[in-house]
Amino acid sequence: MKRAWKIYRILAAQNLKRLMEYRADFLTGAVSFLIDQAIGIAFLFIIFSQIPHLAGFTFEQIVFIYGFSQIPKGLDHLLTDNLWCVGYFIVKKGGFDKYLTRPINPLFHVIAETFQVDAVGELVVGIGLMVYVSGSVNFYITPWSIVLFLAVIPFAMLIYTAIKIATAAMAFWLKSSGFIIQMVYGMNEFSKYPTTIYSVFVRALVTYIIPFAFTGYYPALYFLTGDNPLFNIGGTVLISIIMMVLSLFIWHKGLSAYESAGS
Numbered sequence: 001m002k003r004a005w006k007i008y009r010i011l012a013a014q015n016l017k018r019l020m021e022y023r024a025d026f027l028t029g030a031v032s033f034l035i036d037q038a039i040g041i042a043f044l045f046i047i048f049s050q051i052p053h054l055a056g057f058t059f060e061q062i063v064f065i066y067g068f069s070q071i072p073k074g075l076d077h078l079l080t081d082n083l084w085c086v087g088y089f090i091v092k093k094g095g096f097d098k099y100l101t102r103p104i105n106p107l108f109h110v111i112a113e114t115f116q117v118d119a120v121g122e123l124v125v126g127i128g129l130m131v132y133v134s135g136s137v138n139f140y141i142t143p144w145s146i147v148l149f150l151a152v153i154p155f156a157m158l159i160y161t162a163i164k165i166a167t168a169a170m171a172f173w174l175k176s177s178g179f180i181i182q183m184v185y186g187m188n189e190f191s192k193y194p195t196t197i198y199s200v201f202v203r204a205l206v207t208y209i210i211p212f213a214f215t216g217y218y219p220a221l222y223f224l225t226g227d228n229p230l231f232n233i234g235g236t237v238l239i240s241i242i243m244m245v246l247s248l249f250i251w252h253k254g255l256s257a258y259e260s261a262g263s
Contacts, residue, residue, distance in 0.1 A: 040066065040192070041129070055196040060133040061224055062193065067129025068223070069191045069216025072156035074122030076164070079157075082114040083164040088178035091171040094260050107165070107251060140226030148233050149223060155240040156215040160188070162243035163210065165251050172254030184210060191216030211239050 044066065048059040057065075090096050090110075099106040139145075167184050170177035187205075191212040195203045206213045214236040222232035 055194050057194055058137075060136040063129050063133045064137055064224060065194065065217055065220040066192045067126045067133075068220040069188075070122045070126030070129070072153055072215050073160060073188060073191075074119045074126060075153070075157045076160035077119035077122060078115055078117065080111050080161050080164060081116040081119070082110050083161075083168040084178065084181060085114075086110055087168040087171050087181045088176060091258070092176045096258065097260050106255065107248075137224065140223055145223060145226070148229070152219045152233050152236050155237045156219060158240040158244050159211060159215050159236075160185075162240065162247040163212075165244075166247035169247070169251040169254035172258045188212045188215065193217065194221075211243065214239050 041063070044059065044062060047054065048062075052058075054062060086096070096106075099109045102109055163184060164181060167177055167181040170180050174180075187210050190198065190202065190206040191214075195207060195213050195217055198206070203213075207218075218232045219236050221227065222229055
């Protein structure tokens with residue numbers, strides 16, 4: 001554990017050094033994410049300029065759900081973005097070999113090697129949106145709900161991380177799985193809105209199969225209404241644990257099948 005922590009600190013220092021050297025890249029990335037979020041919010045304004053409610057939710061409630069969904073996504077983006085590289089080119093070009101020669105868990109090394117500070121844009125937008133509607137929405141606020149809010153965010157983030165681990169691990173068999181990560185990860189867009197606006201099939205898909213709804217809508221619903229904490233909060237915790245265990249199983253199975261590749 002001490003050795004892993006020491007290596008993590010070294011990698012973190014290297015990341016900060018790269019950040020200072022490529023500040024323009026950081027600013028470009030942060031601005032691009034802010035623009036992307038602005039487009040999403042503009043879309044909501046357009047919808048609610050035509051209708052007063054969406055599946056029984058007001059504009060402010062939808063904005064809260066949207067903002068909440070950005071926090072676990074932003075944390076995952078900040079801390080585990082290097083998993084995309086595993087899927088796209090690290091395995092394909094034979095670069096994964098270096099992770100097997102270091103005295104540290106390969107998955108931990110992959111994750112710790114890089115963090116994307118441009119994810120701060122997502123976090124700022126998420127927090128900002130929730131603050132923006134705080135005066136217009138009746139929240140379910142108790143000391144217990146505040147504790148649950150702080151506790152559920154890491155579990156919601158783990159759902160993102162687990163999905164990326166599992167899909168990145170496909171590269172151990174396919175050599176490149178970036179397209180799989182992109183296809184599956186893109187479904188996180190469904191987490192920003194109430195599942196009640198979707199068809200039964202889509203609702204089941206994003207709740208029980210690729211459970212992005214538990215990264216945004218369901219936990220946010222609890223903080224809006226106080227309803228069904230066992231499902232909305234407990235379900236997020238349970239599903240994140242199940243997803244992480246399953247993803248680690250897939251990762252280790254893939255790792256045992258890994259054969260060095262190169263261009």
